[in-house]
Amino acid sequence: MESLKEKVVIITGAGSGIGQAAAVQFAAAGSKVVVADFSEKGGAETLQLISDAGGEAVFVKTDVSDSASVQAMVAKAVETYGRLDCAFNNAGVGGVSAPLHEYDEKVYDHTVAVDQKGVFLCMKYELQQFLKQGGKGSIVNMASTAGLDATPNMVAYSASKHAVVGMTKTAAIEYAEKGIRVNAICPGAIETPGLTQGEFAQFLDQYRANQPMKRFGTPQEVANAALWLCSDAASLITGVPLPTDGGLTAK
Numbered sequence: 001m002e003s004l005k006e007k008v009v010i011i012t013g014a015g016s017g018i019g020q021a022a023a024v025q026f027a028a029a030g031s032k033v034v035v036a037d038f039s040e041k042g043g044a045e046t047l048q049l050i051s052d053a054g055g056e057a058v059f060v061k062t063d064v065s066d067s068a069s070v071q072a073m074v075a076k077a078v079e080t081y082g083r084l085d086c087a088f089n090n091a092g093v094g095g096v097s098a099p100l101h102e103y104d105e106k107v108y109d110h111t112v113a114v115d116q117k118g119v120f121l122c123m124k125y126e127l128q129q130f131l132k133q134g135g136k137g138s139i140v141n142m143a144s145t146a147g148l149d150a151t152p153n154m155v156a157y158s159a160s161k162h163a164v165v166g167m168t169k170t171a172a173i174e175y176a177e178k179g180i181r182v183n184a185i186c187p188g189a190i191e192t193p194g195l196t197q198g199e200f201a202q203f204l205d206q207y208r209a210n211q212p213m214k215r216f217g218t219p220q221e222v223a224n225a226a227l228w229l230c231s232d233a234a235s236l237i238t239g240v241p242l243p244t245d246g247g248l249t250a251k
């Protein structure tokens with residue numbers, strides 16, 4: 001994608017799964033990538049993948065639920081590459097699988113802190129930088145099909161992802177006149193460590209059977225949508241929660 005060449009992009013949660021795939025693809029498109037993740041190991045792995053392919057990237061250890069950490073992330077992008085053009089606010093956690101009346105309050109708070117407040121904080125400081133530069137810019141927030149429809153036994157995740165869709169639409173309208181676009185992507189079940197190695201691995205067969213395509217999406221397929229939304233090819237698209245779900249929400 002020609003319009004992503006030389007663009008400076010922050011990707012949170014870029015040390016694994018969808019964020020890592022997006023970081024590799026943005027770098028391949030010629031973008032300068034700020035790999036932001038809580039995990040130093042994951043961040044180092046992503047940097048290696050990008051440098052092996054001849055791309056440009058820097059790692060910044062970031063906790064998206066912490067305001068000072070997010071401010072430092074944006075500052076690092078500007079200090080390293082001089083500006084900020086795009087952001088993919090992708091970092092997230094799944095919480096646990098439990099019915100609402102038994103859902104652990106601490107897990108609820110943590111999930112909301114990362115998945116919901118994290119997106120708010122990232123947008124807040126990214127938008128400040130866009131405005132400082134005179135406007136223009138593109139943000140893609142990571143929601144989920146859980147931000148569009150009911151997701152039984154995942155109340156904290158569902159609440160957070162619905163909030164991401166709401167914040168995305170609100171920010172899109174607030175900054176449309178400034179030339180800043182804000183969209184969200186809503187993946188279905190995507191084959192990442194986040195899905196296959198954690199709390200939800202026990203449901204993999206059930207999830208797969210529920211997919212219209214009878215397969216999981218790949219991180220690369222979701223990253224494709226994030227790149228397109230950031231690129232000039234999507235210049236008229238803002239305020240959209242885009243399902244990247246193989247038809248799951250069309251059922």
Ligand SMILES: NC(=O)c1ccc[n+]([C@@H]2O[C@H](COP(=O)([O-])OP(=O)(O)OC[C@H]3O[C@@H](n4cnc5c(N)ncnc54)[C@H](O)[C@@H]3O)[C@@H](O)[C@H]2O)c1
Pocket residue numbers: 012013014015016017018019036037038039042062063064065090091092093094114142143144145186187188189190191192193194195
């Ligand atoms: N995999 C799926 O099926 C699926 C579906 C819909 C939406 N999503 C969303 O996509 C995003 C990425 O998911 P994934 O499946 O690639 O997960 P993953 O677990 O493979 O990767 C998530 C990354 O986020 C990082 N992270 C977690 N908490 C963080 C924090 N507080 N600050 C900074 N980084 C943090 C982790 O270290 C990890 O590298 C998440 O927001 C998730 O909710 C995933």
